[in-house]
Amino acid sequence: MxxxxxxxxxxxxxxxxxxxxxxxxxxxxxxxxxxxxxxxxxxxxxxxxxxxPSERAAVVSYLDRVRAGESMGAQAFNKWLEVCRTECIRSGLRMIAEREAYHVRVMEARLRDLGVQPTAAAGEETMKFVQFVGNPDIPDAKKLLKLTTSYDSEELWRPVREFVDQIKDDLESRELIRLYVEDETSSGNWLRLACEALNAPAQRETAPRMN
Ligand SMILES: [Fe+2]
Known part of the structure; x- marks a missing residue:
């Protein structure tokens, strides 16, 4: 055998x-x-x-799974933008929505190059997330708090960075994933700054500061 x-x-x-x-x-x-x-x-x-079974299987599985999630991410941030009442975070939300959408396009293109038809679908938790951030009745500050406490940290991205370092053959996918992590980290950092600004004690701030 x-x-x-x-x-x-x-x-x-x-x-x-x-x-x-x-x-x-x-x-x-x-x-x-x-x-x-x-x-x-x-x-x-x-x-x-x-x-x-192989590096290729791991890469394909990751790209397909993340593509499905990013697609929901783009929907979520676009829906939030439609109902956002806080002027100073609008451009950031738009930027993140664009990032999420282009991650989908780039990952789909790479999967096509690899001869793979995307099949992964977003999970129930992701659908709930889209509903949550698109809800016009929830204040922007609360959405930011939820996002920054449940999403993004060095710890979260550490296994993905290790995965990137493990990829030896498919360098095209490796660099795609490496840049994707940088984008997500940038989005996460901005969301944390916005969260701190909008959730700052009222007595210290008369208007939200974004720097
Ligand atoms: Fe994302």
Missing amino acids: NRDFEFRQLLRAYRTGIIGEATFEQEMSKLEGGSAEAAANGGGFCAMGKMY
Whole structure:
């Protein structure tokens, strides 16, 4: 039995629920000679806590998943812009909406280059997020608070940066993901600044400061 066959059997057992994640990882390590790291250098590719059959599979899965999320992100920020009552954050929201939308276009183009049809759909949590930020009855300051407490941090992006460093063959996708992370970090930093400005104590500020 060759290693590829064993790997496919193992993956099938995991996908169909015959074995759990812990057993899957343990068996993968054995299969690849004792460690997940060894697996990354062999037939498998370990990225962001998951095992993929190859670097390509990990890249495709990531691009497809993020594309679906960014598409919802673009919708969310555009909806927010429509109902936003705070003049000083409007241009930032518009900028982020554009970033989200162009991430979708660039990721779709890359998936096409790789011969892959995008299939991932956004999850329920993401749909709730779109409804939340598009809700005209929720104040902008509250939306910013929710966004900055539930989203974006160095810790959040660390596994993705590690993933970028692991990509050795598909350099085009690697640089795409690297720049995507920089964009998201920039959006996150701005959202935090806006949040601090709009949620500053009223006695200190008569008007929101964005610097
Ligand atoms: Fe995004």
